[in-house]
Amino acid sequence: MEWETVIGLEIHVQLSTQSKIFSGASTAFGAAPNSQACAIDLAMPGTLPVANEQAFRYAVMFGLAMNAEIGKRSVFERKNYFYPDLPKGYQTTQLEEPIVGPGVIDIELENGETKSIRLHHAHLEEDAGKSLHEDYQGMSGIDLNRAGTPLIEIVSEPDMRSAEEAVAYLKKIHSIITYLGISDGEMSQGSMRCDANVSVRLKGEEEYGTRCEIKNINSFKFVEKAINVEVERQIDLIEDGGKVVQETRLYDADKNETRSMRSKEVANDYRYFPCPDLLPVILDDDYIAEIKNNLPELPDAKRDRFVSDYNLSSYDATVLTAERATADYFESVAKTSGEPKLAANWVMVDLAAYLNKSEQKLADCPVSAEHLAQLISRIKDGTISGKIAKQVFEAMTSGEGEPDSIIEKRGLKQVSDTGAIEKMVDEVIANNQAQVDNYKNADEKKRPKMLGFFVGQIMKASKGQANPQAVNEILLKKLDEQ
Numbered sequence: 001m002e003w004e005t006v007i008g009l010e011i012h013v014q015l016s017t018q019s020k021i022f023s024g025a026s027t028a029f030g031a032a033p034n035s036q037a038c039a040i041d042l043a044m045p046g047t048l049p050v051a052n053e054q055a056f057r058y059a060v061m062f063g064l065a066m067n068a069e070i071g072k073r074s075v076f077e078r079k080n081y082f083y084p085d086l087p088k089g090y091q092t093t094q095l096e097e098p099i100v101g102p103g104v105i106d107i108e109l110e111n112g113e114t115k116s117i118r119l120h121h122a123h124l125e126e127d128a129g130k131s132l133h134e135d136y137q138g139m140s141g142i143d144l145n146r147a148g149t150p151l152i153e154i155v156s157e158p159d160m161r162s163a164e165e166a167v168a169y170l171k172k173i174h175s176i177i178t179y180l181g182i183s184d185g186e187m188s189q190g191s192m193r194c195d196a197n198v199s200v201r202l203k204g205e206e207e208y209g210t211r212c213e214i215k216n217i218n219s220f221k222f223v224e225k226a227i228n229v230e231v232e233r234q235i236d237l238i239e240d241g242g243k244v245v246q247e248t249r250l251y252d253a254d255k256n257e258t259r260s261m262r263s264k265e266v267a268n269d270y271r272y273f274p275c276p277d278l279l280p281v282i283l284d285d286d287y288i289a290e291i292k293n294n295l296p297e298l299p300d301a302k303r304d305r306f307v308s309d310y311n312l313s314s315y316d317a318t319v320l321t322a323e324r325a326t327a328d329y330f331e332s333v334a335k336t337s338g339e340p341k342l343a344a345n346w347v348m349v350d351l352a353a354y355l356n357k358s359e360q361k362l363a364d365c366p367v368s369a370e371h372l373a374q375l376i377s378r379i380k381d382g383t384i385s386g387k388i389a390k391q392v393f394e395a396m397t398s399g400e401g402e403p404d405s406i407i408e409k410r411g412l413k414q415v416s417d418t419g420a421i422e423k424m425v426d427e428v429i430a431n432n433q434a435q436v437d438n439y440k441n442a443d444e445k446k447r448p449k450m451l452g453f454f455v456g457q458i459m460k461a462s463k464g465q466a467n468p469q470a471v472n473e474i475l476l477k478k479l480d481e482q
Contacts, residue, residue: 001239002203005231006211007166007196008158011173012151013183014127014191015058021126021150022049022092022278029189033132037144043088048277055150056281058182059099059124060291062152065176065298066119068103072283074124076275085129085142093125093153095272097280100152105176106300107168108318117169118157127151146190152182158197158208163227167220170194171322175299179324193218198230199244209234210244214251214258226251230258302327310340319348325362329369336373339380346372350390354397367396375403387464388412416467418474421458424466425474428457429482436482451475 020027023040040047063070075097078090100122106114127149132141154173160166174192177183185192199211214230217223229251234244249258297305299321306317306327321327330347334340351372355365375392378384384392384407395406407413415421429436432454439450451472458471 003200003231003235004203004205005161005163005227006158006199006201006208007160007163007227008211009154009156009160009166009169010195010197011154011156011170012127012193012195013062013154013173013177013185015055015150015152016181016183017052017054017058017150019052020148021052021055021124023148025148027149029186029191031145033141033143033145035145037129037147041144041148043090049092049275051278051281052150055124055152056099056283057291058150058180059122059152060283060288061180061182061295062122062154062177063100063103064288064292064295065180066100066103066105066122068119068122069101070283070288071097071099071101072285072288073097073280074099074283075280076124076278077272078275080271080273081269083128084140085131085144085147087129087144087147091126091128092275092278094123098123099281099283105169105172107165107172109168110164115159115165117159117165120155120157122152122154125151125153158199158211163224163231166196166227167224170220170223172299175322175324179296179298179302181296187218187220190218194223196223196227196230198227198234200231200234200238210246212244212246212258213248215248215261217251222251222253225253225256226258229256233258299324299327306331310334310344312340312344316344316348320344323362329362332369333373333376336370337376337380339376342376342379343373346376346393350393354393358397365397366399367393371396371402378403378407382414382416382467383407384412384414385464385466385468387459388414391464412465414467415462415465416470418470421462421466421470421474422478424458424461425454425471425478428454428461429478432457436479439479440482451479454479 017027019025020041023038025038025041026036028036040049060070074094076092077095079093080090082089098121102121103119104116105119106116108114127146129142129144129147132143156169160169174185178185183191187193193216196214196217197211198214199209201207201209212230212234214226217226230249237244247263248261250261251258303317303321306312306320307314312320320330326347330343333343333347337343351365351367355362375389375396379386379389392403392406392412396403400406435453439447442450454475455468455471458475459466
């Protein structure tokens with residue numbers, strides 16, 4: 001039997017407002033537990049919520065970036081349920097009239113294809129608190145700092161057919177929200193997390209299978225793993241004669257398995273009703289137009305511009321524009337050095353490798369865009385070779401400062417003096433007569449590879465500082481004379 005996977009994602013994005021969606025309490029991450037929850041967040045008697053306009057603005061920005069319909073009239077409802085970290089007994093959210101309606105987004109797959117994923121809607125809501133299970137000796141603690149934090153929940157249609165597509169979609173959403181600046185997208189801090197609705201059906205069938213929801217997955221890697229193990233579980237269950245039960249499941253990363261959390265609730269179970277403390281919100285055309293006119297350049301548009309302005313390949317441009325910080329850094333290096341292709345290579349290879357190895361973010365990198373551009377300029381003007389540039393870059397990552405001073409201090413300037421290079425070439429040829437004879441007797445097609453031995457010896461003798469172009473020219477001439 002050939003099975004098909006069906007996936008829809010619900011992504012929760014914390015909006016980067018300074019205060020909560022209905023109160024003035026801070027949303028800063030990392031504060032002491034329960035130090036940022038006020039009476040409004042807890043719905044204490046006599047308190048009334050006041051909507052945060054910035055949250056609406058951010059939601060509209062997202063909707064416009066998704067080419068989605070904007071709900072000019074949106075309504076808040078109370079979603080009633082009881083949980084220890086929800087002292088109000090309800091969550092203020094949107095159900096019937098959300099602020100963002102249907103839209104569509106294109107994702108790029110690893111095989112180079114583009115696929116469109118439909119957005120069902122996105123709505124504003126408040127976050128709940130957080131249950132703490134560690135360091136309480138068998139008991140649970142409650143931290144209400146997150147209670148009332150503004151979220152936008154982004155609900156897709158079930159258009160994804162593999163874990164890879166789900167990750168590509170999630171990354172695209174992450175890219176858009178960080179480009180817009182409406183969220184920091186820090187998944188490790190809970191600023192972005194997702195629920196994956198997963199089901200399987202036989203290939204060719206139109207009816208969806210019974211879905212299970214995997215809750216609160218907080219990394220791209222875990223999304224892929226959780227979906228794959230859940231798909232495998234459902235297929236094994238059906239093929240063994242069992243039935244998939246609609247339920248909410250948790251992903252255990254340590255055991256790489258999903259396990260049952262609770263049966264899946266339906267809307268009726270939550271007894272939604274309009275929030276009596278919040279009036280419907282009406283957005284006029286001028287408000288929406290003003291936001292639209294001030295949207296920043298988004299990833300797809302920037303990628304296309306990088307291809308046309310800097311003559312980059314589509315692949316390179318896609319990699320460089322995946323994150324706004326990387327795109328801005330590259331563009332600064334490219335403009336300052338005047339060498340976009342070299343800038344792209346250094347950012348995608350050397351800089352990326354350094355950041356991965358050191359587990360740093362670009363914002364914390366000791367190599368500024370200005371200094372990397374200076375390094376590239378020194379390669380182009382012949383001051384240093386590409387090989388020496390690697391040494392200089394390593395020194396820059398160690399905090400030794402800007403390239404020119406490192407080159408000067410370490411005496412790394414490239415040797416372009418033809419007289420000095422001729423002397424080194426003569427010595428290498430004299431000391432390796434057997435290799436010279438082999439080269440002279442070799443087929444013309446094999447000679448270029450054999451040349452590498454001599455170049456390597458000369459570069460070694462010059463401590464990597466000989467001008468490679470001059471070395472090749474003089475070496476070829478000298479070998480021909482043998």
